[in-house]
Amino acid sequence: MELFTKIDIPASNIRIDYASRIAFxxxxxxxxxxxxFAARKFGVLANPFGTVYNPISLESQVxxxxxxxxxxxxxxxxxxxxxxxxxxWDAHSSLSASTREECIAKLNAAAKxxxxxxxxxxxxxxTLGTAxxxxxxxxxxxxxxxHRQDPNLFTRRMISVDEATEAIRGIAxxxxxxxxxxHIVFTxxxxxxxxxxxHGNNLSKATVLLGIERAIEEIAASPSAPRNDAVTYFPSYExxxxxxxxxxxxxxxxxxxxxxxxxxIFERMVETYCDGTTRENMAKVEKFLKMANHRIQDxxxxxxQELKRKIQAQASELEKKIPGLxxx
Numbered sequence: 653m654e655l656f657t658k659i660d661i662p663a664s665n666i667r668i669d670y671a672s673r674i675a676f677x678x679x680x681x682x683x684x685x686x687x688x689f690a691a692r693k694f695g696v697l698a699n700p701f702g703t704v705y706n707p708i709s710l711e712s713q714v715x716x717x718x719x720x721x722x723x724x725x726x727x728x729x730x731x732x733x734x735x736x737x738x739x740x741w742d743a744h745s746s747l748s749a750s751t752r753e754e755c756i757a758k759l760n761a762a763a764k765x766x767x768x769x770x771x772x773x774x775x776x777x778x779t780l781g782t783a784x785x786x787x788x789x790x791x792x793x794x795x796x797x798x799h800r801q802d803p804n805l806f807t808r809r810m811i812s813v814d815e816a817t818e819a820i821r822g823i824a825x826x827x828x829x830x831x832x833x834x835h836i837v838f839t840x841x842x843x844x845x846x847x848x849x850x851h852g853n854n855l856s857k858a859t860v861l862l863g864i865e866r867a868i869e870e871i872a873a874s875p876s877a878p879r880n881d882a883v884t885y886f887p888s889y890e891x892x893x894x895x896x897x898x899x900x901x902x903x904x905x906x907x908x909x910x911x912x913x914x915x916x917i918f919e920r921m922v923e924t925y926c927d928g929t930t931r932e933n934m935a936k937v938e939k940f941l942k943m944a945n946h947r948i949q950d951x952x953x954x955x956x957q958e959l960k961r962k963i964q965a966q967a968s969e970l971e972k973k974i975p976g977l978x979x980x
Contacts, residue, residue, distance in 0.1 A: 657894045661924050665881045666775055666835045669930040670694060671976030673772055678779030679705045681841035688918040692934055693979060700766040702744020705781040707819035707863060708811060709796040712742055717766045718826035723759040728752055731799065741795040770830045778823060781841035783810045783859035784848060810856055816863025824871060824883050836883045838864045842892030844907055857889065888917055933974045940966055
């Protein structure tokens with residue numbers, strides 16, 4: 653008797669190991685999954701402009717990175733209502749600053765870091781969460797972050813499947829503009845946006861799912877189509893909806909995922925994209941990190957000094973044995 657619906661994930665030619673450079677863009681789900689890889693010391697770039705949920709805003713961010721955009725005074729504004737900080741509509745408040753110059757400098761540093769990383773990246777994961785987009789009323793510009801400004805400045809609407817498809821295709825095009833050899837994996841965040849209502853959330857997710865499917869089909873059918881595994885899909889949304897269809901896999905708010913659910917999705921990704929050798933190396937790294945993170949009671953004791961020497965020796969040995977590993 654089968655009491656568990658297992659999602660079938662097609663075999664992938666993508667291989668991630670400790671020498672890989674992995675980028676993550678998109679929703680807070682992208683932040684959470686990238687943190688799983690980073691905690692195990694993989695080379696990761698995560699959301700250089702902060703979390704972004706919809707394909708229109710993400711396309712704008714990725715295009716700016718790929719085009720080598722230099723941010724200037726016209727790209728930032730000052731919050732005169734509240735704290736006086738300078739913000740950018742295309743970026744998270746983590747890149748905001750108390751002066752215009754500092755804000756612009758942060759934006760350009762983030763763009764430069766992302767551009768350099770993507771030029772050498774092996775795999776880019778794109779996690780989309782919603783088809784709802786905020787637009788500035790006066791200009792029609794889509795925004796990635798409203799920065800708690802007056803709601804009357806914005807209109808909000810759900811984009812069409814055609815608009816989602818075009819934006820998703822644009823995301824892939826911009827990334828491949830920087831790196832023809834990169835693998836791009838789209839996925840949909842399983843975190844529900846119940847502020848839109850249950851039905852609205854389902855329509856939004858369906859729009860993004862259809863947009864991804866159509867974009868992948870159009871890319872594959874284009875005259876300059878990359879290899880078959882260049883742009884693919886990973887079923888994060890389906891894993892939660894079918895395999896983890898129980899509230900015990902959710903956080904206390906019953907909307908976000910629990911740590912167990914995030915770790916399970918990470919394990920399914922590892923099964924899909926990491927070979928046996930990499931999984932064995934991960935186990936060695938996890939064992940080492942557990943020892944290295946051992947709580948120290950007395951820094952000056954001989955036992956502590958011996959433990960530190962042991963940790964350093966083991967770190968050096970692991971870095972020699974596992975190409976690309978950096979335990980610093």
